[in-house]
Amino acid sequence: ARRHHAAGRPDNAEAVAGFAADGAFDPAVTRAGLAGFEGPALLLTGAFDLNSPPSAVAACAELFRRGTFVEQPGAGHYPWVDDPGRFVAAVASFLV
Structure with missing residues (x-):
């Protein structure tokens, strides 16, 4: 997880x-934008x-109008590292 985190640090300071x-970041504008999104969204x-x-x-x-929430048991901030199989299954199920 530490290597993954270090590799994911942005290198574009601007x-x-x-x-x-x-x-x-304007919360009201952000909420309105998310509510207006027509596609499915997996969180x-x-x-x-x-x-x-x-x-x-x-x-x-x-x-989101079509938001789907999934909580991966036993995982932290990097669920694809903590349990890749469960993560892939959740994403694949959403994409079907």
């Missing part, structure tokens, strides 16, 4: 600075994810 720039989190806790991810899934 883009990273934009993530938290003034006006980059999957690990049961022990401290960064994206299941309760917060479930609430976010409700913002």
Whole structure:
């Protein structure tokens, strides 16, 4: 997990600075945008994810018209590392 986390660090400083720039995140606009999304959306989190806790991810899934929430038992923030088979099964089931 540590190697995975280190490899995933962004190397574009300009883009990273934009993530938290003034006006980059307006909750009302974001909620409206998610509600307007027409496609299906899978929001999957690990049961022990401290960064994206299941309760917060479930609430976010409700913002989508066609949102599906999946909590992967026994997993943390990297469910595909913690239990790849269960992760693949959940994603494959959603895609069918």
